[in-house]
Amino acid sequence: MFSKILIANRGEIALRIIRAARELGLKTVAVFSEPDKNSLHTMLADEKICIGPAKASESYLNIPNLISAAEITKADAIHPGYGFLAENPRFPEICETSGITFIGPPGSIMRLMGDKNRARQEMEKAKLPVIPGGDNSTEDISEAKKIAKKIGYPIILKAAAGGGGKGMRVVRSASNLEEQFSIAQNEAKAAFGDSSLYLEKYLHKARHIEIQVIGDTKGNVLALGERECSIQRKYQKLLEETPSPFIDEKFRKKLIKAVHDAAHFIGYQSLGTFEFLVDDRKKYYFMEANTRVQVEHPITEMVYAIDLIKEQIKIAAGNKLSLSPDLRLSGHSIECRINAEDAETFIPSPGKIDFLSFPGGEGIRVDSAAYNNWQIPPDYDSLVAKIVAKAPTREEAIKKMIVALEMTTISGIKTNIPLHLAILSNSDFIKGDYDIQFMEKFLDKMNSSRKKG
Numbered sequence: 476m477f478s479k480i481l482i483a484n485r486g487e488i489a490l491r492i493i494r495a496a497r498e499l500g501l502k503t504v505a506v507f508s509e510p511d512k513n514s515l516h517t518m519l520a521d522e523k524i525c526i527g528p529a530k531a532s533e534s535y536l537n538i539p540n541l542i543s544a545a546e547i548t549k550a551d552a553i554h555p556g557y558g559f560l561a562e563n564p565r566f567p568e569i570c571e572t573s574g575i576t577f578i579g580p581p582g583s584i585m586r587l588m589g590d591k592n593r594a595r596q597e598m599e600k601a602k603l604p605v606i607p608g609g610d611n612s613t614e615d616i617s618e619a620k621k622i623a624k625k626i627g628y629p630i631i632l633k634a635a636a637g638g639g640g641k642g643m644r645v646v647r648s649a650s651n652l653e654e655q656f657s658i659a660q661n662e663a664k665a666a667f668g669d670s671s672l673y674l675e676k677y678l679h680k681a682r683h684i685e686i687q688v689i690g691d692t693k694g695n696v697l698a699l700g701e702r703e704c705s706i707q708r709k710y711q712k713l714l715e716e717t718p719s720p721f722i723d724e725k726f727r728k729k730l731i732k733a734v735h736d737a738a739h740f741i742g743y744q745s746l747g748t749f750e751f752l753v754d755d756r757k758k759y760y761f762m763e764a765n766t767r768v769q770v771e772h773p774i775t776e777m778v779y780a781i782d783l784i785k786e787q788i789k790i791a792a793g794n795k796l797s798l799s800p801d802l803r804l805s806g807h808s809i810e811c812r813i814n815a816e817d818a819e820t821f822i823p824s825p826g827k828i829d830f831l832s833f834p835g836g837e838g839i840r841v842d843s844a845a846y847n848n849w850q851i852p853p854d855y856d857s858l859v860a861k862i863v864a865k866a867p868t869r870e871e872a873i874k875k876m877i878v879a880l881e882m883t884t885i886s887g888i889k890t891n892i893p894l895h896l897a898i899l900s901n902s903d904f905i906k907g908d909y910d911i912q913f914m915e916k917f918l919d920k921m922n923s924s925r926k927k928g
């Protein structure tokens with residue numbers, strides 16, 4: 476086992492990793508940028524070290540500074556969290572040459588899954604159905620026109636190197652392909668330094684369903700029950716739940732087996748998530764795989780009563796997977812992502828938290844790095860807290876979440892709690908009758924009733 480883990484991240488996920496490491500008896504090192512000097516992760520780790528200024532490219536994305544920080548503090552492993560360098564294949568490779576264990580999959584798996592088009596091709600070989608689309612990504616509009624014609628409209632353009640919904644554009648007909656192609660290319664170039672796009676059939680009324688995978692270095696892989704992540708705004712998840720109200724035990728088993736076999740086929744190691752779109756006839760299509768811990772991993776932990784991060788650390792140290800293939804999920808869990816933003820306009824609202832009080836009690840989990848009088852730096856993402864509820868049934872989990880949100884106070888900044896409360900009281904949501912278009916319709920309705928009012 477390692478003796479000390481450096482956490483190449485900040486915010487709630489840095490705290491989450493500190494907690495797991497400490498439970499395993501390991502020391503931790505926090506890294507921080509200048510504006511994060513007073514962030515909670517720097518106070519709760521055993522050691523802390525500044526790695527640069529606010530700009531992520533000069534701090535949290537700065538590989539030489541991170542490796543130096545690990546060498547100075549004698550950390551023998553690095554956990555990347557999510558975002559920042561978590562899916563950059565160069566990071567595990569550089570860690571390896573520096574004699575530091577990277578807690579995550581090897582660079583070769585990241586390279587394979589990081590290019591959405593290559594990942595699709597590989598998953599087809601692994602017998603997972605993929606969304607109908609072009610064979611290759613392209614930077615050429617005339618090529619794109621040909622591919623789009625072959626697939627048939629509507630289509631969706633995606634940045635080949637993409638993530639976080641950037642560089643994605645839905646194109647409903649041939650007449651606006653040229654314009655949307657150029658917008659998506661510019662966005663992709665700015666976000667990922669690569670303007671190649673690939674084209675896919677746009678699936679209307681689908682659900683975003685994802686499967687958690689964990690594999691060790693000895694060829695053992697486990698796939699777990701689904702997370703339903705169709706409540707999204709601008710391709711960003713807002714609220715997740717497990718199990719999905721749409722999926723029955725038979726379909727769950729089928730999906731778990733298909734993902735298990737595909738993950739086994741590519742020799743998947745560490746934590747990962749296979750994302751799918753599932754249409755209303757329960758046909759599933761592989762969308763992409765994320766080679767890291769997901770923001771929404773706590774709901775899986777709640778229904779399976781497991782600790783994915785502790786397992787991930789143990790596997791990185793060479794241990795055999797200790798989770799049993801007979802694990803069964805029990806109860807229902809929901810996560811609300813609480814962002815520092817206006818609940819109506821979605822304009823970010825960083826600033827000072829004057830007063831903070833989180834909910835508690837049986838079945839409630841809060842993952843957050845916020846505290847009273849903390850000045851939220853404007854430089855990073857707006858996630859302030861993940862509030863997670865678990866109860867025996869979906870109906871009870873919804874009620875528990877509503878009460879938890881009503882009992883949360885975060886003053887001084889604006890948050891999207893009112894939006895979550897409105898979603899949780901929506902009759903279609905309560906029935907479990909929703910898909911990836913839900914939020915668009917929901918917000919349109921809210922805006923038009925506001926205008927009338």
Ligand code: ADP
Binds near residue numbers: 639681750752762763
């Ligand atoms: P990113 O990596 O940028 O997060 P994903 O490929 O994971 O992008 O897609 C994010 C979301 O975009 C999905 O959850 C889904 O809502 C929507 N989406 C992606 N591909 C399609 C598609 N072919 N048809 C309809 N919606 C899609």
